[in-house]
Amino acid sequence: EKGNHHHFMAKEIYEQPEVVGHTLTHYVDMANGVARLPFETPFDWKDLSRLSVSACGTAYYAGLTAKYWFEKLARLPVEIDVASEFRYREAPLPANGLALFVSQSGETADTLACLRYARQEGQHIMSVVNVPTSTIARESDVVAPTLAGPEIGVASTKAFTCQLTALAGLAIAAARARGTLTAEQEAAYVQELIALPGLMAQALTLESEIEKLARKLSRARDVLYLGRGTAFPLALEGALKLKEISYIHAEGYPAGELKHGPIALIDEDMPVIVIAPHDALFEKTASNMQEVAARGGRIILITDAKGAAEAGVVPEATIIMPEMDPLFAPIVYAVPIQMIAYQTAVFMGKDVDQPRNLAKSVTVE
Ligand code: F6R
Secondary structure, three states, X not given: OOOOOOOHHHHHHHOHHHHHHHHHOOOEEOOOOEEOOOOOOOOOHHHOOEEEEEEOHHHHHHHHHHHHHHHHHHOOOEEEEEHHHHOOOOOOOOOOEEEEEEEOOXXXXXXXXXXXXXXXXXXXXXXXXXXXXXXXHHOOOEEEEOOOOOOOOOOOOHHHHHHHHHHHHHXXXXXXXXXXXXXXXXXXHHHHHHHHHHHHHHHHOOHHHHHHHHHHHOOOOEXXXXXXXXXXXXXXXXXXXXXXXXXXXXXXXXXXXXXXXXXXXOOOOOEEEEEOOOOXXXXXXXXXXXXXXXXXXXXXXXXXXXXXXXXXXXXXXXXEXXXXXXXXXXXXXXXXXXXXXXXXXXXXXXXXXXXXXXXXXXXXX
């Protein structure tokens, strides 16, 4: 069942170009190069006052990435919180609000509780789920499917990139309906989505470099992940993935927060993984990286050729990604992030498919 892979997690990492491509066909009209949703919405995107997103763990990080997309592309205000907080906050929800839930299993107790709260508060209910027969899917007004197929590894990989893909498609469709994108912009964004599976396949070829890196990381006690913009949720996801399966303590931070605290941790022992595609924020992140270097920090840079050339530091290791438009880059940058965690845990002899203390589906609080 694992094919020629040692673990389900590896199989699922390698399946991503295929399942992301499959998911895309549900959000994009390939022939005409426009966004097309697999359902009718019982609301008009134009009338929405706010999008309120809740989810847990990796699904929450997918939602956090989508906040950047919905705000930028569709000019829709987005609120997001982890479901275990949102459900008890008694948050006021606006008239004509859309509540969006992201869940692989569709059975996560806290996420379901948020859905029921949002229903009670008169929100439209949409969910991005991988299991169409799940409770969250059944209780939603509209289901935006991810077509990741069954995910066996406890640490989420392909479900995450499929969630991002569906959310990107939704954001473009919302933008079109709200009149915040020109037809040319829409076409350009759709082409970028169509390019994703090929770029992910290229990213998978970085495995042997990542293996070398993993050997070094396996000796670390703590690892810091930094990113800005959509690379920030990915920093959180990278840290979560590493701690889940290797049990190395890791934290993700927005790069700009470095000097507000975590810079105190920098020394020659702690690897700092900087996720920085060459985008509009690159220079800002590069200056944070220089601050780390000035304090003797060990930098591992994940960027593209341009970023590597302009980093202004000599990292301990650089993972060079293919060039791509930065907006949807997190979908591709997720691949090395997952491989880093996987290879590190495998090198340390950990049970990557069944990490200690974790369950695949969290159906109790
Ligand atoms: C992390 C992971 C968990 C899940 C979280 C939500 O690798 O798998 O953080 O993402 O428990 O689960 P779902 O998506 O089923 O609601």
